[in-house]
Amino acid sequence: MARTILHADLDSFYASVEQRDDPRLRGRPVLVGGGVVLAASCEAKARGIRTPISGREARRLCPDAVIVRPRMEAYAEASARVFEIFHDVSPEVEGVSIDEAFIDVTGLGRLVGDGPSIAAALRSRVHRDVGLALSVGVATTKFLAKVASAVSKPDGLLVVEPGQELQFLHPLPIQRLWGVGPVTAGKLNDRGLRLVADVAALELDQLIAILGPGWGRHLHALAHNHDARPVVTGRRRRSIGAQRAFPRGRLGLDEAEAILLDVIERVMARLRRAHRLGRTVVLRLRFADFTEVTRSHTLAESTNTTATVVITARTLLRAAWPEISERGLSKVGIALQGLSDDAAVQLVLPFGDKDLAGVDAAVDAIHDRFGKSSVVRASLLGRSILGVPMLPD
Ligand SMILES: [Mg+2]
Known part of the structure; x- marks a missing residue:
């Protein structure tokens, strides 16, 4: 049976908490952290800021940014509340980081609704109860759910219907594949490979010849949406x-x-x-x-x-x-x-x-x-x- 997996990810998490708690920061480019910028609001990202970045470089790119000190307690508290909402929906929650989780909702259809409606409900609950924007991707694998949430941002919901996985995945640039950074992307681009479809069209041997066995196998699997990893709920709630x-x-x-x-x-x-x-x-x-x-x-x-x-x-x-x-x-x-x-x-x-x-x-x-x-x-x-x-x- 096809699984239904959600990847839920808060948008610009630290900066959004700051904007939530201080109305003067809303709509403005906000950088969290002075020496090293840990997080940037979507307004700052629109100005080309990618974190982490040095404070000096960030101020050069965005001189009118408001710099605030990180308040880790406030972020931990917001995170705990968002995870409570996740756990309310399904016992199968795997926290990836403070602002991100996989949630397996396979088989909950009769009880609480199908994947898309659970995802929509999660987004509105997090918005209403915690005051933060949550982007959610829904798909049959963890990998694809994560790609979908990233594509849906900001404040989005993207559902990849079962059977439509490759239609969604193949037109995307290869940078969307998990773990593909500038170096790997550069190697592939040098050979004229830009889209996931280009990688998917290669035989495994050809990919291994370009990237070595580890990366070759990894990308071959992802380009075909082969990802059987389960949602692991090992970490107990606090x-x-x-x-x-x-x-x-x-x-x-x-x-x-x-x-x-x-x-x-x-x-x-x-x-x-x-x-x-x-x-x-x-x-x-x-x-x-x-x-x-x-x-x-x-x-x-x-x-x-x-x-x-x-x-x-x-x-x-x-x-x-x-x-x-x-x-x-x-x-x-x-x-x-x-x-x-x-x-x-x-x-x-x-x-x-x-x-x-x-x-x-x-x-x-x-x-x-x-x-x-x-x-x-x-x-x-x-x-x-x-x-x-x-x-x-
Ligand atoms: Mg996030």
Whole structure:
């Protein structure tokens, strides 16, 4: 069966985070990093900047560029949130770098939609929830999905239909093939080979004669879209989270806490389904002006108990409340970090937590059977957060 693989890649990642967080940078050429430029906004790329490049050279090419210092924490945080969205869509996610992943969605058709619709949904979710542009390529191999996302940029979606692979690939310049840099491209161009079709027309022996056995075989395979590599999900996730955005407006503390509780329910259900425990509770707040802050607290012991996380998150929310009521709130999120497998820790949970774990399991089971709205935690009705699940009338 043909696989359906997405390659999802954030556009000009570091520079886009800077433009997202500082409206004055939008629409302007932005360079991240002064001595060595690590990243350039699409406006700077349009002026011929290719990273990495020295700051001096970049300023020569683009004298009016705004240079900003890298904020790795902000990038790591944005990346974690984008990967949470990827993992929401499919368990088969292979992170390639901080801003790029392969996602295998083969066979998810009946559940969540086909490749193109999943890709479209991913793009709009990342845009809406994280404020960044994501380009996605959809194809039957990893290689081709990556080519497709690159061709689709900026802010694009490109689907290569099964059976159409070579029609898409062959008219492209050979530089689009994975690993073809200026040296290899030069060797091929010297022989009049410019397009992938030109390489595909050669016999393997001829390519090996030009490039040697390693590169010869590699390019021969790619030019025919032979790439059987699976999406490898070996790397375990470092965080599980969810969030809720809402129109700007003045929320009361009660409303904010109810929203927070709902978000926590979702996160904890996912945590328990994944058989993980979390140790650090991270509260993410976005103010009405779209600036974002996080507040976190690390627990003495890892937990998968909703009530423990609710108490922690509430305390963080209340501590931030003076600032929230001044600045307005437009999004609230919760993430659990410091994840571990739950099997090893189960035995050391104190009795109280075990009882609460029973409540959580009951809530999860009812949600599973009857849907999310069937159980409303007592706190949503203004009672104790440790109350038993209640069926609404
Ligand atoms: Mg990228």
